[in-house]
Amino acid sequence: MSQDYAVPALAVGDFIEVETEIKRSRFICFLARVTSRNEALLFQSSLRQRFPDATHHCLAFIAGPPEGNTVVGFDDDGEPGGTAGKPMLNVLQHKGIGELCAVVVRYFGGVKLGAGGLVRAYGASVQAAVDALPVEQRVAMKTGIVAIDYASEQSVRHLLEGYSGEVTGHHYSEVVELHISLPLAEHQSFGLRVLEVCKGQAKIHWSDE
Structure with missing residues (x-):
């Protein structure tokens, strides 16, 4: 099931850069937001091109939620096995931040x-x-479709705003069908309130249910 989680507050193409020095070796860590393995590999590749003379370009990424069924990976890039990518990934997983890629040059x-x-x-x-x-x-x-009578439309729209939701589409026939999106954590409470407002004369079909 989908979940709320922390992600980097970075726009597409943006990254942060932090350098540390240990026994005269320079470790420059770049962090970017990614949502797929391919995006992580492209980020690593871009840093190979930017720093072609670097000794290593090691990678770790979590391309989705920090927990559950998600895509993770790492690359030691020539360092002894298990000494670079894995400990990098361990830090990312411990922080509980999703959609995050780290490359250490x-x-x-x-x-x-x-x-x-x-x-x-x-x-x-x-x-x-x-x-x-x-x-x-x-x-x-969470997305869904609410079927209501015409007299209830404005009340339901107003109610949806109170749940930080929005109408993403609509269809008018014998009834009004509103295509909606709202925070997953609020959808059950919203559904109950719709039935109250419409005095039971409403049908809600949630996606994936």
């Missing part, structure tokens, strides 16, 4: 960090960037 500084050092370095790089990331709440929406 590393410039090797000449001092080897070892496996444990790399895990800590990549995790810390993403942590610093996420701490600076503005977020907003993505509100899960």
Whole structure:
């Protein structure tokens, strides 16, 4: 089921950039909002082109809600297996933010960090960037069709506004059919209020039900 969750407050194409230095290696973490694996890979590719001389361009992403059935992935990009992408993804999942992609561009500084050092370095790089990331709440929406008589139309429209919903379409025949969208968390309460306002003379068909 859809759910409310935090997402990056970034427009399409925007990103934030935070750089840390550990034992002379530069770790530059970029965060962007993505909704698919392909968008995450394109973001990584764009940073490869921007920083072609970097040693690594490591990736982690959550292309959907932070919990449940969603698309996640990571790429160590040449670092020892499990030392870059996985700890980056662990930070993202711990933060509970969805639709988020992290790419860490590393410039090797000449001092080897070892496996444990790399895990800590990549995790810390993403942590610093996420701490600076503005977020907003993505509100899960529910759509449906309300069939009512003509006399009830304005009352139902007004009621819908009170639930932060909107009419997305309408059809007039023997009855009025309003195509509506409103926050998922409010749809049951709204349905009951519609029946009250229309004295039981209303039919509501919710999508996916």
